[in-house]
Amino acid sequence: MHPKNNRIVDIVPEVKEWRQWLHRNPELLFDLPKTSRYIADRLKEIGVDEIHENIAETGIVAVINGSSEGPTLGLRAEMDALPIKEASNEPHASQTPGKMHACGHDGHSAMLLGAAKYLAETRNFAGKAALIFQPAEEGGVGAKAILDDGILNRLGVNEVYGMHNIPNLPIGHFGLCEGPTLAATDFFYVEIEGHGGHASRPHKCIDPLVAANAIYSGFQSIITRNADPMKNGLISITAMQAGEANNVIPQTASLKGTVRNLHEDTRDIIEQRMHDIVEGVAACYDVRVELVYDRLCPVTFNHSEQFRYAAEAAVDIVGQDNVDVEQPARLGGEDFSFMLQENPGCIIFVGNGETAGLHHPQYDFNDEALPYGIAFWAKIVEDRLRHANQAGARDPGLSTAVSRSPGASMTP
Ligand SMILES: [Zn+2]
Numbered sequence: 200m201h202p203k204n205n206r207i208v209d210i211v212p213e214v215k216e217w218r219q220w221l222h223r224n225p226e227l228l229f230d231l232p233k234t235s236r237y238i239a240d241r242l243k244e245i246g247v248d249e250i251h252e253n254i255a256e257t258g259i260v261a262v263i264n265g266s267s268e269g270p271t272l273g274l275r276a277e278m279d280a281l282p283i284k285e286a287s288n289e290p291h292a293s294q295t296p297g298k299m300h301a302c303g304h305d306g307h308s309a310m311l312l313g314a315a316k317y318l319a320e321t322r323n324f325a326g327k328a329a330l331i332f333q334p335a336e337e338g339g340v341g342a343k344a345i346l347d348d349g350i351l352n353r354l355g356v357n358e359v360y361g362m363h364n365i366p367n368l369p370i371g372h373f374g375l376c377e378g379p380t381l382a383a384t385d386f387f388y389v390e391i392e393g394h395g396g397h398a399s400r401p402h403k404c405i406d407p408l409v410a411a412n413a414i415y416s417g418f419q420s421i422i423t424r425n426a427d428p429m430k431n432g433l434i435s436i437t438a439m440q441a442g443e444a445n446n447v448i449p450q451t452a453s454l455k456g457t458v459r460n461l462h463e464d465t466r467d468i469i470e471q472r473m474h475d476i477v478e479g480v481a482a483c484y485d486v487r488v489e490l491v492y493d494r495l496c497p498v499t500f501n502h503s504e505q506f507r508y509a510a511e512a513a514v515d516i517v518g519q520d521n522v523d524v525e526q527p528a529r530l531g532g533e534d535f536s537f538m539l540q541e542n543p544g545c546i547i548f549v550g551n552g553e554t555a556g557l558h559h560p561q562y563d564f565n566d567e568a569l570p571y572g573i574a575f576w577a578k579i580v581e582d583r584l585r586h587a588n589q590a591g592a593r594d595p596g597l598s599t600a601v602s603r604s605p606g607a608s609m610t611p
């Protein structure tokens with residue numbers, strides 16, 4: 200598994216240092232001055248051909264030219280951390296109280312830097328690798344901000360790949376699936392205004408709590424009665440707030456929560472029914488109701504052809520037994536979905552081993568995953584930019600994807 204002469208294994212110790220530096224220095228959303236400076240400095244040392252900084256505020260897109268002309272492949276990593284107080288007790292734990300890399304974006308950025316180092320040294324591909332370091336994946340839709348900048352179009356990016364670690368998928372394993380893989384993710388906010396007053400005189404008040412209760416129950420029925428049972432999703436009402444005192448009927452009440460689903464038509468049905476229900480409740484209980492429905496990310500949809508290329512690359516690295524090509528879709532969301540709407544591509548999951556879950560205070564990216572992630576990036580560039588030059592010369596079918604390549608040299 201770990202041949203000593205392998206270039207990727209040779210660069211892993213340095214990548215581990217980068218990863219742990221990023222872990223010690225977490226920053227949030229678009230506000231990543233230290234992180235993006237550190238990554239840009241590493242890219243300059245590595246000797247990439249172009250560095251585009253301050254894309255979508257703190258994003259970076261670096262370009263590495265292959266040894267001959269060809270198309271441009273986009274590889275995406277996130278840079279931002281989360282507003283969580285770290286409890287990992289690791290020596291490289293966050294040095295900023297209340298912020299931590301709890302989603303492994305430190306590892307994702309480090310693996311892409313590792314791939315940059317390998318690709319800039321070897322250049323064994325025809326075309327360009329565009330390495331996209333994006334801000335604000337955690338609730339800031341940074342991927343869309345990168346797209347809005349237009350840089351990917353200016354660089355002629357033809358295809359995009361993303362990678363995310365998954366706790367409890369073993370180290371040295373990959374998982375992916377074709378089609379919908381992560382959920383469309385929306386947030387909603389309901390504000391109800393009644394007429395407050397003395398709790399002993401409810402007939403002189405309009406109680407917003409009764410309306411809140413009706414909306415709560417009504418929303419639950421959308422999933423069971425309106426959405427196609429075979430294309431279901433979820434509505435989680437995560438907060439309900441109203442009132443303080445025992446003897447006061449409050450003036451207002453509010454609810455909020457999230458909607459997730461794997462099918463855009465289900466998403467449309469849910470949003471429409473939520474509006475219908477709040478309008479009906481407003482009429483029924485004589486309250487004023489406002490619903491704000493915020494569409495954050497679309498369904499993360501892996502395109503068939505690129506799914507097969509990603510599966511093939513993963514199988515070449517770790518063997519067929521260690522790649523689950525039918526990994527169940529998840530109801531987490533990912534703003535990489537916006538990049539997959541604009542370009543064909545695929546997101547793949549890399550095993551993080553037995554660690555705390557994502558967004559948990561004890562989570563830490565597992566450095567043992569580094570060589571696998573770096574190898575995947577290197578392999579997909581060398582494979583895709585070779586295939587593109589031989590268009591039509593090779594059938595990229597799943598039979599190819601799951602047959603082990605005897606010549607694979609990237610095994611970490
Ligand atoms: Zn996250």
Ligand SMILES: [Zn+2]
Binds near residue numbers: 277302303304336363
């Ligand atoms: Zn993440």
